[in-house]
Amino acid sequence: MTAAIIDGKALADKLRARTAIHIRHLKAAHGFVPGLAVVLVGEDPASRVYVRNKARQSEEIGMRSIHHALPADTEAAALVGLIKRLNADPGVDGILVQLPLPPQIDPAGVIDAIDPAKDVDGFHVINAGRLATGAPTLIPCTPLGCMLLLGERHSALAGLNAVVIGRSNIVGKPVAQLLLAADCTVTMAHSKTRNLPAVCRGADILIAAVGRPEMVRGDWIKPGATVIDVGINRIASADGKGRLVGDVAFAEALDVAGAVTPVPGGAGPMTIACLLQNAVTAACARRGIVIPTA
Numbered sequence: 028m029t030a031a032i033i034d035g036k037a038l039a040d041k042l043r044a045r046t047a048i049h050i051r052h053l054k055a056a057h058g059f060v061p062g063l064a065v066v067l068v069g070e071d072p073a074s075r076v077y078v079r080n081k082a083r084q085s086e087e088i089g090m091r092s093i094h095h096a097l098p099a100d101t102e103a104a105a106l107v108g109l110i111k112r113l114n115a116d117p118g119v120d121g122i123l124v125q126l127p128l129p130p131q132i133d134p135a136g137v138i139d140a141i142d143p144a145k146d147v148d149g150f151h152v153i154n155a156g157r158l159a160t161g162a163p164t165l166i167p168c169t170p171l172g173c174m175l176l177l178g179e180r181h182s183a184l185a186g187l188n189a190v191v192i193g194r195s196n197i198v199g200k201p202v203a204q205l206l207l208a209a210d211c212t213v214t215m216a217h218s219k220t221r222n223l224p225a226v227c228r229g230a231d232i233l234i235a236a237v238g239r240p241e242m243v244r245g246d247w248i249k250p251g252a253t254v255i256d257v258g259i260n261r262i263a264s265a266d267g268k269g270r271l272v273g274d275v276a277f278a279e280a281l282d283v284a285g286a287v288t289p290v291p292g293g294a295g296p297m298t299i300a301c302l303l304q305n306a307v308t309a310a311c312a313r314r315g316i317v318i319p320t321a
């Protein structure tokens with residue numbers, strides 16, 4: 028079997044184009060352009076790249092991008108002070124604080140300070156609780172992207188066995204909630220799970236969000252399963268530059284799975300596209316505007 032490759036880049040392009048249409052509509056019909064504030068603390072090189080990409084992509088689709096860069100020795104109180112100002116600013120619809128934060132700042136306290144209505148990452152406990160209880164909310168971007176990628180392959184997920192490897196608050200737990208809401212039978216696996224390969228072999232839908240290069244081997248995958256690889260791992264390469272791989276051994280997965288996402292070009296591009304969509308969702312929800320359908 029040669030698995031279909033689910034093209035996250037193409038899907039992200041489509042989603043961004045739709046979000047751009049929504050922004051044009053909001054400007055024409057309601058006289059405003061959504062504003063997304065991104066806060067970066069410190070000099071982490073990967074974070075700088077992510078933040079630059081977010082700013083570039085938001086501007087490309089006509090969203091207002093507001094950038095705050097704070098030095099690495101910023102104290103939590105100063106960061107929370109900035110967040111409070113952004114919470115109160117009517118021109119700011121979404122607030123994203125780039126993680127990880129420097130060690131002197133507790134990320135939980137910072138996320139807690141964000142107005143849940145502007146929490147475009149969907150990490151605030153109120154939004155996590157709303158997701159867990161099935162209430163409308165801002166859904167974390169990577170999990171939302173995973174569900175849209177699954178939608179490329181499945182018109183319905185009801186009754187399918189889904190295994191999620193990884194139980195972080197930002198990927199594993201919310202994606203499991205979304206799969207449950209879609210009527211899957213969900214198993215959450217983690218570092219203490221016994222006989223993980225056997226657990227994975229029961230999965231019609233396998234989501235890997237671990238951070239271990241190519242951990243999921245071909246013989247862990249049920250023939251015909253759909254595999255979404257969230258992992259982003261840099262490994263050594265012959266040219267010394269390093270290359271990105273996922274948590275799934277991609278070449279092996281191609282022989283067994285029904286469909287699989289590549290790394291790069293799968294879940295990664297969807298994350299930023301979903302962030303931009305969330306900013307529009309937040310802007311509309313705060314103003315009581317029903318989002319137009321494209």
Ligand code: NDP
Pocket residue numbers: 169192193194195196197198199216217218219220223236237238239257258259260294295296298
């Ligand atoms: P975390 O480190 O927060 O969580 C990793 C999870 O994997 C934990 O639940 C851990 O279990 C589990 N785990 C670790 N080792 C094993 C193992 N040997 N067997 C089974 N489970 C294991 O990571 P994140 O959720 O933040 O990210 C996961 C991956 O996704 C990373 O590669 C990250 O770079 C990538 N990522 C990609 C994004 C994108 O845009 N595509 C966005 C966010 C993350 P335990 O809880 O028991 O410790």
